[in-house]
Amino acid sequence: MRNEHNEAEPLQAGETFRDEVGIVTGEGKRQWIYPKQPQGFYTRMRTILSGVLLLVLVATPFLTINGHPLMLFNILERKFILFGVIFGPHDFPLLGLALIALAVFIILFTAVFGRLFCGWVCPQTVFMEMVFRRIDYWIEGDYRAQRRLNEAPWNARKTLRKGMKYALYGVISFVIANILLGWIIGGEALLRLVTDDPSKHLGGLTAMLAFTGGFYWIFSWFREQACILVCPYGRLQGVLLDPQSIVIAYDYQRGEPRGKLRRNQQRTEGDCIDCHLCVDVCPTGIDIRNGTQLECVNCTACMDACDEVMEKIDRPRKLIRYDSASGIASGQRRLWTPRVIGYSAVLSLLVTLLVLLLAHRSDIDVTILRTPGMFYQEQPDGRVSNIYDVSVLNKTFKRVPVELRLLGTHGELRVIGDPFAPPPQELAHGKIMILLPRARLVGLSTPVEIEVSAGGSPVKVVETTFLGPGGVQ
Ligand code: SF4
Numbered sequence: 001m002r003n004e005h006n007e008a009e010p011l012q013a014g015e016t017f018r019d020e021v022g023i024v025t026g027e028g029k030r031q032w033i034y035p036k037q038p039q040g041f042y043t044r045m046r047t048i049l050s051g052v053l054l055l056v057l058v059a060t061p062f063l064t065i066n067g068h069p070l071m072l073f074n075i076l077e078r079k080f081i082l083f084g085v086i087f088g089p090h091d092f093p094l095l096g097l098a099l100i101a102l103a104v105f106i107i108l109f110t111a112v113f114g115r116l117f118c119g120w121v122c123p124q125t126v127f128m129e130m131v132f133r134r135i136d137y138w139i140e141g142d143y144r145a146q147r148r149l150n151e152a153p154w155n156a157r158k159t160l161r162k163g164m165k166y167a168l169y170g171v172i173s174f175v176i177a178n179i180l181l182g183w184i185i186g187g188e189a190l191l192r193l194v195t196d197d198p199s200k201h202l203g204g205l206t207a208m209l210a211f212t213g214g215f216y217w218i219f220s221w222f223r224e225q226a227c228i229l230v231c232p233y234g235r236l237q238g239v240l241l242d243p244q245s246i247v248i249a250y251d252y253q254r255g256e257p258r259g260k261l262r263r264n265q266q267r268t269e270g271d272c273i274d275c276h277l278c279v280d281v282c283p284t285g286i287d288i289r290n291g292t293q294l295e296c297v298n299c300t301a302c303m304d305a306c307d308e309v310m311e312k313i314d315r316p317r318k319l320i321r322y323d324s325a326s327g328i329a330s331g332q333r334r335l336w337t338p339r340v341i342g343y344s345a346v347l348s349l350l351v352t353l354l355v356l357l358l359a360h361r362s363d364i365d366v367t368i369l370r371t372p373g374m375f376y377q378e379q380p381d382g383r384v385s386n387i388y389d390v391s392v393l394n395k396t397f398k399r400v401p402v403e404l405r406l407l408g409t410h411g412e413l414r415v416i417g418d419p420f421a422p423p424p425q426e427l428a429h430g431k432i433m434i435l436l437p438r439a440r441l442v443g444l445s446t447p448v449e450i451e452v453s454a455g456g457s458p459v460k461v462v463e464t465t466f467l468g469p470g471g472v473q
Pocket residue numbers: 250255258271272273274275276277278279289305306309319320
């Protein structure tokens with residue numbers, strides 16, 4: 001259809017597989033892909049899921065819990081909200097651990113299910129195949145009509161269709177840019193940005209235009225190259241997949257030797273009638289019959305196309321199906337390989353650690369350290385005092401009054417200056433003085449405990465030491 005390679009004769013056993021990329025011509029130029037519009041069970045399921053995902057994507061920046069965003073990924077201010085819980089730069093260790101756990105999860109998921117994510121959930125595939133490609137079909141027709149229109153000289157009809165298509169691309173790119181910005185700055189800030197005087201939001205509007213331009217370029221021109229040439233996940237498939245991983249695979253045992261279907265002739269070939277439809281629908285321009293290839297984004301189009309053909313020729317469906325290389329070769333697939341067991345164990349450990357850290361994460365963090373360079377002071381009433389530097393970190397959405405109380409030493413704790421009440425997501429610094437009767441001192445260094453209360457409820461006890469003259473009565 002569009003790629004000379006794809007129309008090549010079937011590869012014979014022992015013959016080398018292709019050494020070229022389907023989206024590049026022999027002269028090194030871009031091979032524009034015109035995929036036939038897919039239809040069938042998997043396409044319908046993916047369309048429904050894409051609708052749900054797009055709804056979630058658009059609605060989430062505007063959802064709130066107790067007046068705060070449900071989700072926010074404000075990279076610029078290093079402020080993240082996940083399901084209503086706010087995380088800041090102080091949560092960097094948690095974030096690091098979560099990212100490591102995510103990486104292990106992706107490796108494990110890919111080892112078991114291959115590129116299922118790419119075909120069903122990846123925003124690039126959802127937008128490309130379910131939004132922009134649909135616009136192509138709607139305005140320009142199916143693949144042959146699109147190719148004819150592209151090759152036709154410019155006239156009123158071509159100008160109108162191309163103009164409509166690219167105008168629609170522009171509008172949708174603008175909407176996607178707004179959604180992305182909403183995820184970064186929040187729905188409320190986004191609404192302010194689009195309704196306020198533009199001169200007050202020059203930075204935000206510039207970002208919006210830059211995102212719009214980026215999306216327009218990706219979906220109107222770059223397209224499948226994002227998956228094939230740029231996406232690191234796609235590039236890593238060679239090391240992430242193994243013979244037991246589920247991929248979209250052609251059953252060569254059943255399909256080969258392929259051969260055209262001829263009327264009134266006893267068929268001696270395999271089930272593949274070499275109709276080329278699985279290649280025609282492929283949005284990355286490959287022939288899945290050549291085996292698993294890095295360009296395959298698991299979009300399921302070839303499965304649908306082949307199932308339809310199999311139904312028509314009265315053969316069982318699933319000549320192209322979800323299966324592993326091992327499943328196709330021997331009919332057997334092992335789930336619990338040593339690799340999967342190892343990744344599962346590491347992931348369980350990481351998730352347990354993450355859950356424990358999250359469970360022990362308090363809304364207020366307090367650090368109390370004796371002021372550097374200060375020893376102890378002897379007070380006129382006979383008591384001994386120490387001065388401490390206090391840092392109070394408020395991880396919540398509201399200003400929280402924080403009280404400190406000395407536990408069980410018959411001493412006194414005085415706040416020097418204003419009481420601690422750090423604003424949301426900020427660190428407050430201050431000093432306290434602790435006074436102890438000499439009789440309570442134990443050697444040069446006496447352990448003391450300070451109870452921290454936030455908003456009237458105890459949140460933690462901080463242990464520190466108190467310096468004294470050393471057992472003097
Ligand atoms: S759609 Fe099925 S029958 Fe047709 S060429 Fe592809 S694998 Fe063979």
